Each structure stands twice: as C-alpha cells, then as structure tokens.
Amino acid sequence: MSKNYDKILEEYKELCDEEEDVNKELEINEIEKEQTNACKHWLRKVGEMKKDVKGLEEKYKKSFSCLCGLCPFFRLVKLGGRIVKKTEKVRNLKAESNNIRSLMVQKAPAPHITNPTNKISEFPSLEENVKELQDCLIVENLKRICVLGPIGVGKSTIMNRLHQTMKGSKMFEIVFLIAVGRKRNERYIQQELLKRLQIKPKKFSDEQRKSIIHEQLKNRSYLLLLDEVFSKIDLEEIGINDEHKGKVVFASRYLDVCEQADEQIEVKRLSNMDAQNMFWEKVGVHLKDNPHIKREAELIIKFCSGNPYLIKLIGNHLASKARVPATNGTDPAI
Incomplete structure (x- = not known):
C-alpha cells in the first residue's frame, strides 16, 4: 500500500x-x-x-x-x-x-482611455516600480532588464502595467507579454511570438523558428516582457540577440535568472499608506471607521508587510465574511 x-x-x-x-x-x-x-x-x-x-x-x-x-x-x-x-x-x-x-x-474591448500614462496605478509605490522600469527602457545600452522579487510582491501587476503603458506609447513598434511559467521553455516562447507576428504555426524545426523570429524582429523596435520566469532563458535559441533594436524584461523570483540581465530592479513592497488603501479597497471602505475591527485590521496590515498578494487574499476573504447577512440585528463580524 x-x-x-x-x-x-x-x-x-x-x-x-x-x-x-x-x-x-x-x-x-x-x-x-x-x-x-x-x-x-x-x-x-x-x-x-x-x-x-x-x-x-x-x-x-x-x-x-x-x-x-x-x-x-x-x-x-x-x-x-x-x-x-x-x-x-x-x-x-x-x-x-x-x-x-x-x-x-x-474579454470584450475596454473603453478607449486617452493618455493612459497619466495615472498608471492607484498605488504610488507600485507606480514607482513601473516608472523605474520606464526610465531603464530609455537607456540605449540596457537591452536586458530583470524584475526581481518574492512571490506575491506584485511583479505580474507591474509587468501588466508596463505592457499596458508601452502599448499606448510610441516608444516600441510592438510589445509582447508572455507568461512563461514553471514548465515552459524557449520553444513555447517562440510559438507565442510567432502567433503575435501572425505567422501560422506550421511544423517548423527549432532552427527554422529561430531564423524566422530573428528576421522578423531584427529591424523592428520591440519590447518583450517575460513574466514568471523560473529558470534561465537562452534568448539566442529563441531568435533574439543583441543586434536587435528590441529590449527584453524578465520577471522572476530567482536571482540566477537575473544574472543574464544588464540591469536588475528589485520590486519594492507597498508603502504603509498603499497597503492600508489596498486592504480597505478589498474589505470595504465603509468598514474603515468601525472601532470594533480597527485594531485587528492594523495587525493584519502589519502582518502582510506590504505584500499585495497577501493583502488581496486576506482582504477578499474578510470581505466575503462581511457580506454574510447578520442574523442577530448587529453588524456582521469580520
């Protein structure tokens, strides 16, 4: 047995x-x-x-x-x-x-937003990370940038924000965002790039895919965002090299992934004010002044240490509890 x-x-x-x-x-x-x-x-x-x-x-x-x-x-x-x-x-x-x-x-197309870079995020400390990335992208000799941080700190949110912002700018001709994940490799990245380049996924060999991607991108200004990278990626095998005008941004929780980058940005945790705002946004701002839960809320926010994932997880759980109708005529306890 x-x-x-x-x-x-x-x-x-x-x-x-x-x-x-x-x-x-x-x-x-x-x-x-x-x-x-x-x-x-x-x-x-x-x-x-x-x-x-x-x-x-x-x-x-x-x-x-x-x-x-x-x-x-x-x-x-x-x-x-x-x-x-x-x-x-x-x-x-x-x-x-x-x-x-x-x-x-x-999803159905979202309403058009003019000048999307005016306000990238409702949380300034997250916005600072995105702004730091944008500043790095302007530097000509920085071709590879790594976004480093522990799980739940907001790397994916930052990559999504950067993707959204860069798509609305004229800095790059084309912007790719690919979630690599634990079990995906160079071949998966190649396939996703070919889809975005509108090249039908025929039975190409690895070398053919590499050659096609290289030829398609060598004269174009592009930004490749690779999120959730678990191990080192051989960009040359994909068809991307330093001769290209494009830039690559990795997001990973592993330091060794960042060894292949020209610049490393460590994601900052949320400021105390942003952490509070995110918590109450999830739980419900109408409960913010409730004296019965104020002390407990402060302890929870402190426990989360500015980690957006933890704040959202606990906040959503408490919000679901708060939505349960009270049966004794009193406010529902959190």
Whole structure:
C-alpha cells in the first residue's frame, strides 16, 4: 500500500503544479482574458480533489498508528483500494488541464482611455516600480532588464502595467507579454511570438523558428516582457540577440535568472499608506471607521508587510465574511 500512497502523492503534487500554472496564467492575462465556465469548473474540481486527497492522507497515517494494535486487515485493503481509485481520478483531472488554457476567452474591448500614462496605478509605490522600469527602457545600452522579487510582491501587476503603458506609447513598434511559467521553455516562447507576428504555426524545426523570429524582429523596435520566469532563458535559441533594436524584461523570483540581465530592479513592497488603501479597497471602505475591527485590521496590515498578494487574499476573504447577512440585528463580524 505504501507504493500506491507514494504514487498518489506524486500525482497530487503534479496536479497542484498544474493548478498553480493555470491560476498564474489567469492572473497574467486578467487584463485581456477571462475564465470560461469550463475553466472555473476544472478549478472547482481540483479544489474538491485536494480535500479528498487530504482526507485519504489522514486515514493512511492513522492506519499506521493502529498496526501495532492489529488494525483489521479488511480496513487496510479497503483503504488501499480507495487510494488506487483516487490516484486514477487525480491523473485524469491533471490530464484535463491540457484543454484549460485554450478555454480562456478574450474579454470584450475596454473603453478607449486617452493618455493612459497619466495615472498608471492607484498605488504610488507600485507606480514607482513601473516608472523605474520606464526610465531603464530609455537607456540605449540596457537591452536586458530583470524584475526581481518574492512571490506575491506584485511583479505580474507591474509587468501588466508596463505592457499596458508601452502599448499606448510610441516608444516600441510592438510589445509582447508572455507568461512563461514553471514548465515552459524557449520553444513555447517562440510559438507565442510567432502567433503575435501572425505567422501560422506550421511544423517548423527549432532552427527554422529561430531564423524566422530573428528576421522578423531584427529591424523592428520591440519590447518583450517575460513574466514568471523560473529558470534561465537562452534568448539566442529563441531568435533574439543583441543586434536587435528590441529590449527584453524578465520577471522572476530567482536571482540566477537575473544574472543574464544588464540591469536588475528589485520590486519594492507597498508603502504603509498603499497597503492600508489596498486592504480597505478589498474589505470595504465603509468598514474603515468601525472601532470594533480597527485594531485587528492594523495587525493584519502589519502582518502582510506590504505584500499585495497577501493583502488581496486576506482582504477578499474578510470581505466575503462581511457580506454574510447578520442574523442577530448587529453588524456582521469580520
């Protein structure tokens, strides 16, 4: 039974990695794309599966605690059978993820915004990071720029803001934004570039793709934004080199990725004022002056240490609690 248990844990970990990749892609593309019902359904099924696997994990651990007390044999056989069946379901659910990314649909066009660079962000400390990147892009000899920071600090938000801003400027002819992710490589980046360049994805060899991309971009001013980079990327293998007029910006949580960059920008955490504003924006500004939760709110904001992801996560959770109707005639507690 131990081999079957190890197998389900292996499949479960891979499923969790797939879920993380899908969520990250949704986050990266939130400006232009949205989930389909099929995508939401898959994520919901993954959530349910995670609960089931945790339940089996607890039962498995308990089975060892009673082995010395001669745990009934038929219970162990039954548990082993459940683990085998659940492993197959986890594997099938993981396989379904291959269709999920193609089931993200384009959002309806947003209303045209004139001069989008007037106000890049509602949070000045995030805006400072974007402004620093814009300043680097002006410097001619800075071809490779790395945006470094821990998970949840706002790298993807900054890359999206930069993408939005640069698309509305005349600095570059074409701006690419590609979410690389944990399991993607140079070939995936090539395929995404070819799509944007409106070249039909025929069965090109790696060398052919490299040559096509090089020829297409060598005389163009372009900006390539690579988000969620987990390992070093060989730009030469993609078809991008220093002879090009273009520039590349990486976003990563790993320092070794930044070793190939000409300039490194470490993402600053939100200022205390921005952290408070983001928290109350998520929870509800109408609760800001509530004396019953003021102290707890201050502690939560301090705990988040200016990390936007944590602030949004906790803020959304508290907002959902606050929306539950009160049953005793008093304000709902957070």
